[in-house]
Every structure is written in C-alpha cells, then in structure tokens.
Amino acid sequence: MTAVDTARQPAGPQHATARAPQRSAVPLHRLIVVELRKLADTRAGLWLLIVIALAAAATVVILLFAADAEQQTFVEFFTFAQLPSAVLLPVLGILSVTSEWSQRTALTTFTLVPERGRVLTAKLIAAVLIAVLALGANGLFAVVGNAIASATGGDGSWTLGGDMLVQALVLQVVLVLMGYGFGALLLNSPVAIVLYFALPTVWSILAGLVKTLRTAAGWLDINQTTTPLSEPAMTGDEWTRLGVSVLVWVVVPLVVGWFRVLRREVA
Amino acid sequence: MITVEHLSKRYGDHPAVDDVSFTCTPGTVTGFLGPNGAGKSTTMRMICGLTPPSAGTATVDGVPYRRLGNPGRRVGVLLDASAQHSGRTGREVLHLAARTMGVDRSRVEEGLERVGLNQTAAKRRVGAYSLGMRQRLGLAHAMLGDPGILILDEPANGLDPEGIFWMRGLLRDFADRGGTVLLSSHLLREVEAVADRLVMIGGGRIVAEGDKAELLAASGMVVRAEDPDALDAALQRVGLTGTRRADGGVVVQADAAAIGKAAAADQVVLLELRPADSGGLEQMFLELTAGDNVKEAVR
Numbered sequence: 001m002t003a004v005d006t007a008r009q010p011a012g013p014q015h016a017t018a019r020a021p022q023r024s025a026v027p028l029h030r031l032i033v034v035e036l037r038k039l040a041d042t043r044a045g046l047w048l049l050i051v052i053a054l055a056a057a058a059t060v061v062i063l064l065f066a067a068d069a070e071q072q073t074f075v076e077f078f079t080f081a082q083l084p085s086a087v088l089l090p091v092l093g094i095l096s097v098t099s100e101w102s103q104r105t106a107l108t109t110f111t112l113v114p115e116r117g118r119v120l121t122a123k124l125i126a127a128v129l130i131a132v133l134a135l136g137a138n139g140l141f142a143v144v145g146n147a148i149a150s151a152t153g154g155d156g157s158w159t160l161g162g163d164m165l166v167q168a169l170v171l172q173v174v175l176v177l178m179g180y181g182f183g184a185l186l187l188n189s190p191v192a193i194v195l196y197f198a199l200p201t202v203w204s205i206l207a208g209l210v211k212t213l214r215t216a217a218g219w220l221d222i223n224q225t226t227t228p229l230s231e232p233a234m235t236g237d238e239w240t241r242l243g244v245s246v247l248v249w250v251v252v253p254l255v256v257g258w259f260r261v262l263r264r265e266v267a
Numbered sequence: 268m269i270t271v272e273h274l275s276k277r278y279g280d281h282p283a284v285d286d287v288s289f290t291c292t293p294g295t296v297t298g299f300l301g302p303n304g305a306g307k308s309t310t311m312r313m314i315c316g317l318t319p320p321s322a323g324t325a326t327v328d329g330v331p332y333r334r335l336g337n338p339g340r341r342v343g344v345l346l347d348a349s350a351q352h353s354g355r356t357g358r359e360v361l362h363l364a365a366r367t368m369g370v371d372r373s374r375v376e377e378g379l380e381r382v383g384l385n386q387t388a389a390k391r392r393v394g395a396y397s398l399g400m401r402q403r404l405g406l407a408h409a410m411l412g413d414p415g416i417l418i419l420d421e422p423a424n425g426l427d428p429e430g431i432f433w434m435r436g437l438l439r440d441f442a443d444r445g446g447t448v449l450l451s452s453h454l455l456r457e458v459e460a461v462a463d464r465l466v467m468i469g470g471g472r473i474v475a476e477g478d479k480a481e482l483l484a485a486s487g488m489v490v491r492a493e494d495p496d497a498l499d500a501a502l503q504r505v506g507l508t509g510t511r512r513a514d515g516g517v518v519v520q521a522d523a524a525a526i527g528k529a530a531a532a533d534q535v536v537l538l539e540l541r542p543a544d545s546g547g548l549e550q551m552f553l554e555l556t557a558g559d560n561v562k563e564a565v566r
Contacts, residue, residue, distance in 0.1 A: 025336045026367060034366045041363070042354035043392075104350035107317065108408065111344045112367045114316045114333040266317040 026113055031122035032129070039092055039130055042099070048092050055084030056138050060145035064152070072154025075164060077142035079230050082168050085134040089172065090179025093127045094192045097183035097261070106266045116262050120184070127180050131172040138168075167229040174226065174242075178250045184257025187264070200249065222249045268292060269314060269416060269449055274323035276309050283309045285471040286323070291449045291464075293415070296442045298462030298479070299451040300552065306471040307451040308346065311420050314449075315344055327416060339368035342416045343409030348401035348425070353394030357384055357404045360393060361411060368412045378407035383433070398425025406434070416447045423457050435461040455552050467552060483542060490526050491516040491539035501533035502526070518543050 039045050059080045063072060097120075100106040113119050150156025179196055186192040200222050207217030207224075217224060218241060225245040228238040269291040276284040284306040291297040301307050312318040314325040316332035327335060327342055335341055351360055361375040379389050382403040393401065402425055409417055417438070423431045438461055442448050452458045458465065465482055467475040475482065492498035495515060502509055502519065507529065509517035516539060519526055523540055530537050 026369065030366060030369060034363055037363065037366070041359050042352055044354060099352060103352040103354075104347070105352050107346055107350040108344075108364070110317060111315050111346070112339045112364060114335070114338060265312075265319070267312070 025115065025118070028118060028122060028125075031113065031118060032125050035096065035119075035122045035126035036129060039096055039126060044095060044099075045092060048088060048095075052085050052088050052134065053137065055088070056081045056141045059083060060141050060148075064145060064148060064154070067154075069153055070155045072146070072149035073157045073159070074142055074146040075160050075232075077145040077149070078139060078160060078168065079164065081138040081141045081145075082135070082171060082230070085131075085138060086171055086175050089131060089134055090175045090182075090196060091193055092130065093176040093179030094183035094196060095189060096123050096127060097180060097257070098187055098189040098192050101187045102189045110266055117258075120258055120261060124177070124180060127176045128173055131176040132169065135169055135172050161232060163233055167234060170242075171226060171229040174246055174250060177254065178222070178246075181250050181253035181257055184261055185253040186257075187260065219244045220248055221245065268328050268447060269297075269325070269418070270327075270329070271310070271314065271325045272323055274310060274313055274325055275321045276306075276313060276318065277321045282471050284313070284320075287468065287471075287473055288323075289466045289473065289476055291416075291447050293445050293447045294442055295463040296438055296448040296450060296461050297464045297466060298458030299449060299466050299468065300455060300458055301451075301453065301468035303453050305453075305468045307453075307468060308420050310468070311346060311418055311449070311451060314418060315342075315346065317346075337368060337412075339364065339412035339414070340370075341412075341414050342418060343412065343414040344418045345402075345405040345409040345422055346418075346420045348398065348405035348422075351393045351401065351404070354392055356390055356392055357396065357400075358389040360404060361407060364408055364411050370412055374411055374413075378411050381410070381437075382407040399427060399430055402426055402434075403430070406437070410441075415445070416449075417441060418449045420451050421453070422450065423452060423454070431457065455549050486543045487518045487520045488523055488526055489516045489518055489539060489541055489543045490530075490537060492530065493536040493538060497533060497535045498530065498537075501529045501535050504533070505529040 040049055060077055063077055063080055067076070100109055109119060110116055146154075146156055146158065148154075179192075182192045182196045183189075186195065203217070204221050204223045207213040207221055219225070222245045225238070225242045228234045229242070234242075271290070272288050274284055274287045275282065287306070287310055289297070299307055299310070309318060313320045314327070314332060325332065327338075332338060332342070338344075355363075358375060358379065361378055362372065364370075365372055365375050379385075384400065384403055384407065388396075388400060393404065396404065402422055406419075406422060409419065419438075423434060426434060438448050438450065442463070450458060450462065459479065462479055465475070465477065465479050466473060489512070490498065490509070491514075495511075495517070498517065499509075502517075505525070505528075507519055507521050507525065509519040511517055526540060527537070
C-alpha cells in the first residue's frame, strides 16, 4: 500500500509536499484565530458587533445628557457601557456554534478538523476573548465619556475599583458562555436565541408570582444573581448564589451540548 | 489511497450501506455510481469520519480519516457544495480554510483562478451563488491544501456542459499526476468519460465493480447488418444470440472476431460492429439498480 504510494510520488511533483508526513494536528492557536474571524466575517456577526459598539457609544451619550453631574464618573460610564454587550454578545456565542449546523458548515469544518473537541475548544476560547475585547472596548468608550464629562462640568472622577473590573469581566464572560452553551445544546439558531432570552425571563416572572419559588430563585434566577455584578463590592453570599446559577444555566447546557456536538452525525 | 472494508451503516431497520468494500489507488479516477439514495453519500461521509459506521472500516493512506491530523493537506473533500455559510464571500470561505490548514494565502487567489471564479464572483456572498458556482468554489476548497486525494460527491451537479468538460480535464490531470480521485454521480455518462474504475452501488450494496474497460467489454458488441434477419440466422448458426436494440442494432455477448466470422461465412453485409460501451453499461446500470427509486422515495 505504502510502496505503491511512494512509487507514484515522482509522477506528481506538486503532490510530493502534500504526501510528506502531515500527522500533526492543526494547532489550537490557528483554530482560535479562525473562530474569531468567523465571528465577524458574516453579515449577522459583523452587524451584531457594530450594533454592540453603537449601543455602547449610546450609553455614554445618554449618561452625558441625562445623568446628574455627580453621576458622571468613570465607574458609572464603565458599568453602564457593559450593558449592550452583556445583552447582545451572547447571541454571537450562540451563533458561533449553531451556524455550523443551521448553515451546514459543520460539514467542512469537521472535515478539515475531525477532532470536534478541538473546534469546540477554539470556539469557547474565541467567545471568551471576544468578551474580554468587548470589556476593553466598553472601557475605552467610558474613558472618552468621562473625559468629555470632566470638560463639561460633570464629576469626572477616575476611580475604578478592582472589584468592579473583575465583576464586569465575569458578567461578560458568564453571559457569552451561557449563549455558547445554549447554542451547543440546541444546535439551532432561532430556537437557541429565543430560549436564551425567554427561559430566564419566564423563570424570573414565575418566581415573582409564586411565593414558594422565591427562595429557589435567589439561587437559580440568573437575572437576579448577575445583578450584583454591576454594583460595587459583591459579598461572598452573592458570589455563591451566582456560582450556583451559573452551574445550572451555563455549565450544564455547555457540558451536555458539548457531548451532543461530539456525537451528532454531520449530514 | 482509499481503502473501504466491509463498511455498513444502518438507520434503525434501514440498511443505508451494506457491506461495501473497494479501494481507490493513486493515479486513478474511481467513479462511484448509483441512483439517488443508494448510499453513495453515506459511504463518503463514513470515509471522512463524519458518520460513524455500524460496521467495517475506512482508511485514507492507511489511516482512519479522524486520525489524519491535518486532513486538508492530504485529502480534498467536497461532499455538498451548498453546505457553506450564505453570508460569507467565496474568497472568505477559502481564506478560513487556508488558515485552518496552514496554507499560504496566495493559494486562495490561485484556487479561485483555477476554478474560474473571477474577482467579482469572489467578492459576492455564497448565498448569491448559483449551484454551479458553489461547485466551483467547493472544488477550489477541496484542492486548496494541495492534497493527493480527492473525494467528491456529485461535483458535476449544477455545472453547465462547459463546466463539466472543464472538471473532467481537471480531475484527469490530477489523477495523471499521481493523485487519487473518488467521484460519485448518479449519471453514468458523466462518470464514464473520466473514470478508470467504476464502483456501482444500488440499495446500499455494491452491484458491480472493476476496470471501466473490463466492464465495458463485458457489456458486449453492437452489430448492425443490412439484412437483420440474415444476421440473426448467421449468429444462430454459430450459437450466438443477441438482443435487438431500438435502432436496429443487435447487442451480442461475443468478441468482434467471432461475430465478423459468422457474418462473413453467411455473406451478411455489416454496417456497424463495435463495443456496446456506454449503451451496454447503461443498460447494466439500470438493470442492476432497478427498483431502487422506490426505496429512495421512502427515504
């Protein structure tokens, strides 16, 4: 078998290089670059990013015009600017997984990289990186906003506690990963997007209506447990509650979805 | 080199692929023929590690596809030209693949040129492509990593006659330079023009397999005489029987010399004596795969 192969090599000079041992897998960093690029190279992805950026800029404008002078501080600009990406970035996380199935690109993706776990890992890291990038971009908007505020009579103080920075980062990463998990679990863009927004909201409403659910909601309602992330100095209790809800809303869908992608037949 | 051994796939009670074995060797084009729903695509997906087989194995250069590491550099695969993100441009699709495989970016432009997608087409989104353009993009994608093996599922679908002719040349050239090609189609004539070997599949099973020349030889000779009845008599005298075709020709399972001698002995004037080739093969193809369209309707 191999003998035939080698004997044929001189016949195809162009193939000689391709026939050289290529057993080494595609390095992960290359896959991450590819997955990051995929987030922005379609109309849906690109416009989502543009809308997030525009909305983040809008938060600055709103604070400059509508907020009281003493509220125009860096920490206020920074916290408010996180809102658009916290809401919309998860959609990008959903699409990064579901579009492979809805658009059927899984066929080419997994023929180029048969180790599906590596593709999923690359997508996960790309999602986290885009969340970090968003945090940075939001920070830049806040810097511009606060600079304008200090020139136009706002408070303009520059203090930003380390806790706020960490909490903002956790907020972005947790939500984008929740989107990713929903995407992997459902593998269908519209269904995953609708359920991502609807399920936690329905749960919040139910918990508001039914008294017996209220205690559970304090631990399991991710809308409720992520709220303290936007306020200074989260307590240990609040972190624990966040951890429990993240387990349910992020870790479980992600793990189940991960195995679903590994096993699902690509057609 | 592609080696398929006893490959089977069952979906519930339905055997989509049933004990299929064949090999594709370097320097040859293997035509994988069968009606729609015969199991061609399922077999190809199993070779590429996308569908886990119920039984059997498939290897590429002796290695299961999933363990090839960076398969794009060894095997070019086009399983469905429409399976591309409609929102990406043609060029972007190739750029992503080039990055993944670690291929130089310059190969993207070369690839676009090779398949005849110009600058305007490369900038358009795949959603706006015709099926023929998608096939061309898919071929560029498959050949991007300069592989030694091509696995193509119905690549001629949607191509115009000029495109089909062009693709045949491309694949012939690829094989002549030592490459291995596995090419599926539900149209015999399309594959016949380029393939060296044929694997025919019907209802998930291999119904015929071998050298194209051998299969063609097995399909007999066509002979046409000025006086058909005299020819029939002449053939009968030497123990040959033929089946009459619509155009007045007779298909005979014998070599040219035997038929010619029989005709000469009876002084029958022959107008035509040639291998039945595609006509006979097509008949065989239809007979061997008859009844499959019913199953396809259920699938």
